[in-house]
Amino acid sequence: MWYFDQCDPKKCSGMILKSRGLLTTLNKSAKFNGVVLTPNGGKIVSPEDHELIAQSGIPVIDCSWAKFDEVRVKSIKANERLLPLCKAANPVNYGKDIKLNCAEALAGALYLAGFDDQAHEVLNVFNYGPAFLAVNEFHFSQYKKCLTSEEMKQAEQFVKDELERDKIENRNRTLDLGPMSSDEDEDDDGEEGKQAGEEGSSSDDSEAEREYYA
Numbered sequence: 460m461w462y463f464d465q466c467d468p469k470k471c472s473g474m475i476l477k478s479r480g481l482l483t484t485l486n487k488s489a490k491f492n493g494v495v496l497t498p499n500g501g502k503i504v505s506p507e508d509h510e511l512i513a514q515s516g517i518p519v520i521d522c523s524w525a526k527f528d529e530v531r532v533k534s535i536k537a538n539e540r541l542l543p544l545c546k547a548a549n550p551v552n553y554g555k556d557i558k559l560n561c562a563e564a565l566a567g568a569l570y571l572a573g574f575d576d577q578a579h580e581v582l583n584v585f586n587y588g589p590a591f592l593a594v595n596e597f598h599f600s601q602y603k604k605c606l607t608s609e610e611m612k613q614a615e616q617f618v619k620d621e622l623e624r625d626k627i628e629n630r631n632r633t634l635d636l637g638p639m640s641s642d643e644d645e646d647d648d649g650e651e652g653k654q655a656g657e658e659g660s661s662s663d664d665s666e667a668e669r670e671y672y673a
Contacts, residue, residue: 475584496540503611503655505571545559547594548591549562561589567591601614601618
């Protein structure tokens with residue numbers, strides 16, 4: 460891991476993994492021949508990278524998302540890789556696309572490259588770790604079918620299309636429910652009038668407590 464000291468090391472997922480002996484930090488000028496996860500990668504990590512990762516490893520760059528363009532690591536241009544679309548499960552960015560922390564990015568890459576046991580080992584360090592695979596169940600069910608970066612790219616587009624379709628269907632379903640019908644309104648008014656007559660002075664309290672459901 461290249462660490463740029465832009466976050467609290469006590470809360471940094473990468474530094475927590477280091478304290479557990481699951482990764483080491485690299486000098487910013489150190490040469491590295493393995494796969495490197497960056498937002499600028501031209502290919503998506505896949506089982507094609509399994510042998511290279513097994514031989515040389517896979518580091519992450521620990522820095523603020525807002526400051527990524529400011530960091531400089533000279534040795535990462537040869538084998539830069541992207542992760543396909545994934546949701547974060549960490550408490551800071553839970554449910555957000557792409558905003559993974561170091562541990563999630565590392566585990567996701569290991570999982571998609573075929574290192575399932577190592578991915579689980581990384582995730583199990585954190586309370587939210589198992590949730591990462593859970594919130595990405597649909598995503599990974601598609602990605603794990605892939606053998607190449609090109610197949611990953613196609614699977615990612617399929618995932619995006621399906622999620623967008625579900626979003627539109629849910630929105631339309633909500634619109635189809637529509638407002639409460641006039642008959643229901645009249646029934647409610649009649650019932651409320653009856654209750655008001657029976658309860659007398661408690662009608663004001665009933666009005667304050669009434670709830671409406673769309």
